[in-house]
Amino acid sequence: MTNTVIARLGLERRRSQLGELQRYLRVQEQGFVDLRGQVQAFCDRYVQALGAAYLELDALESQLHCATSGLAEALRRNGIAARSPLAPQATAMPVLPQLPGSTPLPPEPAGTWTEIAAPSLKTLYRRAAMRLHPDFATDDQDRRVREQGMMQVNEAYAAQNRAQLEVLLLAAGEDPVRVNGGNVDALRTWLGRCEQIVQGRLRVVQAHSVALSAHPMHQLWQAIHKAEAKGLDPLAVMFNRLSTQIAERRQELYIGQRLRPESDLAVAFVLRRIERMGAATTTTS
Incomplete structure (x- = not known):
């Protein structure tokens, strides 16, 4: 009886610690949501102020490349x-990290702390047969799964495993509870699973x-x-700098579209463009 009381107290402490961990996780999640909201508001302002200019500059760069x-x-x-x-790279609009959905915790075992005697091996076998017997299959695929499962159940029962x-x-x-008897083991299993889920979620939020x-x-x-x-x-x-670049690219495009290939200016024009953008290939005739 003393051991049972000690076990219960230990599990109660774990359940309390789980609650504290969940509260800490909620604080961390809310902190991420708040910070992301602030940065997203700035991103929206940034795009509103500069997005159209970047799109125009990208379009000019593409025409210049052609x-x-x-x-x-x-x-x-x-x-x-x-x-x-x-080829020029289009300006990427900002995309912020987004938290994935969380895994819900499994339900707490019913009848917490209710002492139930562990079922006999024969009882476990019967319950397994009720859950896995092929006669309860809903379709051919389910029957094959059940047959495989029932084969494992028979082998375990025959080996007294x-x-x-x-x-x-x-x-x-x-x-x-119906497998292990007594809720102590069931609650311990449940707490362990919950702790894994919450700690895993916390690592995701922190990352x-x-x-x-960054x-x-x-x-x-x-x-x-x-x-x-x-x-x-x-x-x-920043907008004024983009406007200056746009004006320069317009002028450059105007010249580039009117140059004749046999002109020395055409060679100089291509070389200047390569100097700014880099070269993709080298071709000689």
């Missing part, structure tokens, strides 16, 4: 060694929190927040 590639091809046909520039019968019954969905803190948009948000606190307007500065 014009430059056409010039390079024409130069090669005229016997002039020319390399093709790398109680542990194997218990495993088979639990895998078939039997209540741990996503680290990824969010995300470029989080770092940019912090930098811009500090600058704005000093009365600066960094987003306006």
Whole structure:
């Protein structure tokens, strides 16, 4: 009886610790959600301020690539060694880490702390037969699964292997209390499973929190927040720089679309483009 009381107290402590761990997990999850909401609000503001400019710049870069590639091809046909520039990469819009769905905890065993005698081996066998017998199959596939399971049950019973019968019954969905007897073992099994789930979820949340803190948009948000606190307007500065780049690309595109392949200016134009973008291939005639 003393051992039973000690076991109960130990499990009560574990259940209390599980509750504390769940509360800590909720705090961590909420912290991630709050921080992600703040960074997402900045991302929305960032896209609203600069998104259209980035799209226009990307479109100009794509047109420039087509014009430059056409010039390079024409130069090669005229016997002039020319390399093709790398294709420009479209500006990626910010995407923040998102927590995956959580695994729900299994229900707590019914009748907590109710002492139930462990069933006999014969009783376990009968319960296994009720759960796995092929006669209860719903279709051919289910029958094959049941036949395999029933074969394992018969082998375990013939070998008087109680542990194997218990495993088979639990895998078939039997209540741990009806398998192990007494709720002490059932509650211990339940607590262990819950602890694994909560600790695993906590590791996932912490990993996503680290990824969010290291995300470029989080770092940019912090930098811009500090600058704005000093009365600066960094987003306006970034927009002006993009506008300058757009004007330069428009002028470059205007020239590139009008150059003749036999012109020395065409070679210089391709070389400047390659210098900025890098070269994809080297072709000689």
